[in-house]
Amino acid sequence: MRRIWALLITAVFVYFLIGIYLPTLPEFGNIDMFRRVSFDYISKSTTREYQPVEFKHSKGLEEGSANVVTSIVVNYRSFDTLGEVTVLFTAALGVGILASIRKRRVEFEEHRVLSVATGIVFPLILLFGAYIFIHGHLTPGGGFPGGTVIALGVLLLMLAKNEFKVTDVAKYTEQIAGSGYVLVGLIGMAIAGVFLANFFPTGIVGELFSAGVVPIVYTLIGFKVGAELSSLVSELREGDRA
Amino acid sequence: MIYYIAFILIGVGLYGIVSQKNLFKQLVSLTIIDTAVNIFIVSLGYLDGAEAPIYSYVTPVANFVDPLPQALVLTAIVIGVGILALASMLLIHINEEHGSVDVEEIRAAKEVIE
Numbered sequence: 001m002r003r004i005w006a007l008l009i010t011a012v013f014v015y016f017l018i019g020i021y022l023p024t025l026p027e028f029g030n031i032d033m034f035r036r037v038s039f040d041y042i043s044k045s046t047t048r049e050y051q052p053v054e055f056k057h058s059k060g061l062e063e064g065s066a067n068v069v070t071s072i073v074v075n076y077r078s079f080d081t082l083g084e085v086t087v088l089f090t091a092a093l094g095v096g097i098l099a100s101i102r103k104r105r106v107e108f109e110e111h112r113v114l115s116v117a118t119g120i121v122f123p124l125i126l127l128f129g130a131y132i133f134i135h136g137h138l139t140p141g142g143g144f145p146g147g148t149v150i151a152l153g154v155l156l157l158m159l160a161k162n163e164f165k166v167t168d169v170a171k172y173t174e175q176i177a178g179s180g181y182v183l184v185g186l187i188g189m190a191i192a193g194v195f196l197a198n199f200f201p202t203g204i205v206g207e208l209f210s211a212g213v214v215p216i217v218y219t220l221i222g223f224k225v226g227a228e229l230s231s232l233v234s235e236l237r238e239g240d241r242a
Numbered sequence: 243m244i245y246y247i248a249f250i251l252i253g254v255g256l257y258g259i260v261s262q263k264n265l266f267k268q269l270v271s272l273t274i275i276d277t278a279v280n281i282f283i284v285s286l287g288y289l290d291g292a293e294a295p296i297y298s299y300v301t302p303v304a305n306f307v308d309p310l311p312q313a314l315v316l317t318a319i320v321i322g323v324g325i326l327a328l329a330s331m332l333l334i335h336i337n338e339e340h341g342s343v344d345v346e347e348i349r350a351a352k353e354v355i356e
Contacts, residue, residue, distance in 0.1 A: 002261055
């Protein structure tokens with residue numbers, strides 16, 4: 001009976017989406033970029049006249065990162081990202097409160113190959129995560145993937161060594177990085193007049209020091225997300241930690 | 243077409259949420275809907291013959307797909323992770339409290355106690 005109801009409800013929804021909603025959408029792969037606001041983001045001309053941007057040639061733009069998605073996430077819509085980081089912090093806080101109610105600990109069987117290999121691989125994982133979030137404005141990636149890679153390294157340590165615990169250092173890192181983000185925003189307000197504004201000069205598109213405040217913010221986000229996700233994983237494993 | 247994939251995945255997730263009695267399976271279905279909506283939003287910004295929106299040696303001048311949906315989906319993915327973590331923590335608690343994550347077993351256990 002339950003399955004019949006489920007099928008009926010699903011059929012109604014899919015009929016609505018495909019039969020009624022789909023014809024109102026633009027044709028797939030045939031959108032008009034010139035009428036979208038993203039066009040200004042791509043040519044980096046929200047405050048000035050349109051000029052084509054060229055890799056390794058254009059310089060002194062209003063926003064210098066080569067990765068346009070990063071320029072939207074950390075520069076044009078940085079306030080969104082602050083809210084997103086807050087949501088992630090709230091989720092980690094909720095998990096921490098729920099985990100501390102009852103004592104529990106999941107034990108793994110230690111494996112010698114895994115624990116030896118983890119010792120070799122773990123520094124490389126940290127290095128790779130740091131590379132991803134420092135180069136977030138040049139290559140695909142950024143603070144969130146980089147932080148996740150670091151948290152995966154911590155998860156590997158947790159699987160390899162039974163007595164490994166995430167200490168309070170993770171919490172302090174997270175708090176310092178989170179307030180650092182707000183501090184960067186306030187400095188931008190003091191210098192450029194707008195919260196989270198870019199107050200560093202931008203360089204030539206495509207070089208490491210080209211995006212002004214973006215690598216700083218992404219480094220802070222990387223540390224914050226890495227610390228948050230690793231403490232989250234450890235809290236899912238054991239409750240009532242000191 | 244990608245639109246159809248997204249809509250059908252939404253249907254799959256909806257069917258899972260309504261038909262399953264196991265709370266964990268319902269959570270997985272919710273995650274499928276989350277992914278489907280992300281696919282749909284990204285596909286709204288696709289442009290035929292365009293490249294990924296990164297200036298590089300391969301694409302020195304702009305011929306890009308719409309980067310704005312991708313930036314929004316980046317936000318949505320992170321929030322999805324937060325929801326998944328919080329919900330699985332709640333499920334761990336339900337399991338410790340009632341010994342099961344199945345809706346009907348929990349109900350039966352409550353009736354026994356009463």
